[in-house]
Amino acid sequence: MERDTEPMNLNDIEVDSVTKRFEDTVAVDNISMNVARGELFGLLGPNGAGKSTLTKMLCGMINPTSGIIKVGGYSIHKNPMKVKESLGVVPQDIVLYDYLNARENLAFFGRLYGLPGGKLKSRIEELLKFTQLDEKVAKRHISTYSGGMKRRVNIAAALLHEPQVILLDEPTAGLDPKNKLALWEIIRTLHKEGKTIMLTTHMMDEAEELCNQVAIMDKGKVIALGSPHQLIKKVKMENTITLVPDKITSKLIEAVKKISGVKRSYRAYNESEKIETLKIITKRAEDILPDIVSTILSVGTKILSVELSRVTLEDVFILLTGRSLREEEEQL
């Protein structure tokens, strides 16, 4: 079957003026973006930003209210089956049959993608090796696996048919640092193999670490699009002071905001260390640091650590929306 876009100009994902409404709610609001072949693209944003709705439209679970979506050069309207064949989708939750073992799960999903017997067998062996699941483990029911092992089989199930485009929805959510790094390694390997990957995440450090292009979504719109480097450059003129106080109160944030030279002050969350931090954006970090320290101490708060941080995608998000991702999650 002919592609709906010529291979010469192939973007593996094309989203053109796409809107999705659910009754009165606009979940995705007239967004456009392209993901070029071989790109590792991060789709960022807080819960409710419209990431999941966009992902569901990409894999054909729901149709857009308006606009055009193409995956692997095929339109989701005209060639939904071809789109499905081009895509490997790794859902956020572990979506496997817990009464089957890894091999049986992979065989089931392989058959759904029409893999013939011999090919299916060899792909299962390759993927068990790729996801570092040994023969003994592969024979056990999924219900006996650790979280990290389940995640790996969850990914393997999406790779059986060797899709060119892979959608990863929050692949490391809930994983400990060791398993998270192991999964990052898998994603990097897939990227090196030339796969086009769209990674949906609300963890800015993950996107920064892995992606070469990112789109930040908020309230159904794409509010920033570019490489992490380009986006960070937007807030380059600013410095960020990251403090770890023993407690962060609204009173403390307001008191810091009043200090001359402080452009913005907000509560943030360090995903890797699992601690709350107070971030202060300023152009004159060294000049006002003594004032900041004395102000914090004056409200009866102890300072556990202070550092001048590099600008992160989290800071970009805050600059663009005026809110932190953490605040967004707390509100939901």
Place this chain on the structure above:
Amino acid sequence: MKLKRTVNQVFAIAKTDFLGIARNKTAIFFTLLFPLFFIIIIGFTFGTVGTGETNRIQVGAVNLDGTTIYVNGTVSHNSSIGDAFVQALKDVNFTVHEYAKYGDRDNNGTAAYDISRGQIKVAVVIPVNFTEALSYQYVDSLGVPIPTKAHLDLYTDPSDPTGSMIAQQSILGFISGFIEYYQESMISQIPESFQSYAKVLADPITVSTGEADIAGHPLRNIDFMVPSTLGLVLLWGGLNHASVSIATERTKGTFQRMIIAPVSPATVLVGKFISSLAIVYLSGAVMLISGVLLFQVNLYWNIPAIVLSVFLGALSAIGLGLIISSLAKNEEAANAITILISVPLQFFIGAFFPLSMMPEPAQIFGNVLPFTKLVTAMQSIMTKNLPFEAVMPEIIYMTISGLILFALGVIAYRLSLKRL
């Protein structure tokens, strides 16, 4: 090529779905062991009904006949006929409990007390003058016997209408035989030339009863009940599995993962249908084989007719299951709706009680259900050994209702895909 791929997909879905039952102890219990337990329970409960056995019937005999009374001004406490009546009850193999008085439900040791606690199903009260009345001891001043009828009271257990009805009918039959014996012994005492007239006068109509030979062998209740259980299998296996299967997968997310693969909705449905059908056949086979092995049920095995009838019935059950599965928000909701529908329905399909015993509105409702048609068809084919043509009305009805319900199930399923 495409067909081969679709067939592979269908069987992968059916196999995985089936393994979900086979590897789940609770599901195995409800699919295979529950039918077995059910057959054992109904076999032991109803297995001997229809064979004329009376020892299961618990009868209370309140024999007051020996109580002292005055007859024609003289004391009498003759109990010979009352005692003979009680002995005859025992001789014909009723389980007889003897009491000194009828009493009340709060008075331990009396018949009414035991009825209220289900110890006996029927109590026969033999009056104080039973022997005196039947032996013409009441006479006028000239010594001429005064015709006096003996009167028996029967009390039954209203909490068990079916059991009581059976017990009451059995006792009435026994009394009828006892009266006949009494008449003959009385008539034998009059001059021989009048005896034949007296017999006709005393008993002008004779009735003989017998069961029509519709099966080639004597039938018991269980001979009808075992094939009827196939109707229950449709509700327990087909409806239940189809309704919960998709809802469970939707809750777990495996359903979403299945439909983002290049699999058509029809492929998913056919796969689910095959696994539900396999469960129905397996569960039905357990019911029938255990009925035959444990209770020597005599069945006629017209396999093609049985397989076809169950398939058509399953279309309705699985179609209804798909509707429930599509409407339900999650697995729990699907379970609740299924129980709400299947539990009452099983009493209206003629598997537990004959529809003819039910009130007219219930009979009309029961006759609309395709599962009732399967029960009727299975009884006709497997118990009565009727030819397939004899159940054509049921087959046609099940085909039409099956296609309608399955089509509605497909529509509901397609609509549910839009809600993902």
